[in-house]
Amino acid sequence: MYKLFEDRNRQFWILHSLGWLGFAIVNYLGSLVQETRDAYLIVLALDAYVGWLITIPLRYIYQRIWFWPPWRMILIVLLLALLIAAVWTSVRNFNYWEIYRHGYRPDDWLQYIKDTPVAFYVMLSWSGLYFGIKYYQTLQLEKQKSLTATNKAHEAQLKMLRYQLNPHFLFNTLNAISTLVLINETDTANKMVTRLSDFLRYSLYKDPINRVPLEQELYAAKLYLEIEKVRFSERLTIEFDIEQGTERALVPSLILQPLIENAIKYAVASQVNGGAITITAKKFGHDLLLEVSDNGPGMPITDGIPKSNACGVGLVNTKERLAALYDNDFALVLTHNEPRGLKVNIRIPLQLEQAEANHVEGNSSR
Missing domain, CATH: 3.30.565.10 (Histidine kinase-like ATPase, C-terminal domain)
Structure with a gap:
């Protein structure tokens, strides 16, 4: 298990996939309260897949802004989360109406993005988890470097004494x-x-x-x-x-x-x-x-x-x-x-x- 998570790139893909799989499972369990058709499982799977897909670019953008000043980084994160949330909401509603409601078309196009605030919260959660894990990894890396330096100094001291x-x-x-x-x-x-x-x-x-x-x-x-x-x-x-x-x-x-x-x-x-x-x-x-x-x-x-x-x-x-x-x-x-x-x-x-x-x-x- 340690070797599986040792590579940080592999670690991202595992956690990223597990996160969206968890999103699909939680939403499926929530849907059991109401009577739903089997087609809803397809909708949930597509929602999770689209969410998995459109959040991948966020990783590479966040890597580039990691060393930006905090206020600029927070502003970019909020804007990107809002943009991705609007796109994801539109795709989710389209899937829901096409698959579950057999091609329903709303009269007002704003209906496609009406649930954006909820999706915005999901994207902010994804971003928070990404930055939290990256910050933890950075701390661990710095700690490892510090321990390595301490061990080298420790060895030098022992050799000097010996x-x-x-x-x-x-x-x-x-x-x-x-x-x-x-x-x-x-x-x-x-x-x-x-x-x-x-x-x-x-x-x-x-x-x-x-x-x-x-x-x-x-x-x-x-x-x-x-x-x-x-x-x-x-x-x-x-x-x-x-x-x-x-x-x-x-x-x-x-x-x-x-x-x-x-x-x-x-x-x-x-x-x-x-x-x-x-x-x-x-x-x-x-x-x-x-x-x-x-x-x-x-x-x-x-x-x-x-x-x-x-x-x-x-x-x-x-x-x-x-x-x-x-x-x-x-x-x-x-x-x-x-x-x-x-x-x-x-x-x-x-x-x-x-x-x-x-x-x-x-x-x-x-």
């Missing part, structure tokens, strides 16, 4: 590679370059508008952490706690990276002995829970929000991306880790990859 990689990470990585080359650790330097290349390729080619399976996000996180592992060596401990079945859950691409980056910066790099980072994923009802925790010095928190801006733009960008993708159906909360450190918890709707979702649906139906 692509705000910390330049310090690149500088530190390149410096580490340079150091490895200077001390002849070419194999390690080569591996580090390869991982950096894979990580940058992932970050640049994954569309931030689309969600990716969690296993791909974990792959990117491991690439990032392996690069940092070369820098910090034994000072960095990494642990993954991924509940079985969550690997196919869809998440925004690189949603974990800024959280891990903050943990490295504030919990590992700031401590002489380094620190540990734990990445957790589990299901909770219809939600997916993600957590990045560390054993660093932590920070003051009030109601899940840090009191200072120590976390930089990472958390702000993450929250803005989640809000743009999930509206209000998400949560991002900071809590204290035990015995020390910080936890960043993300809750988003549990959405499985399409193939996995179809498999689960098929099993449930069986």
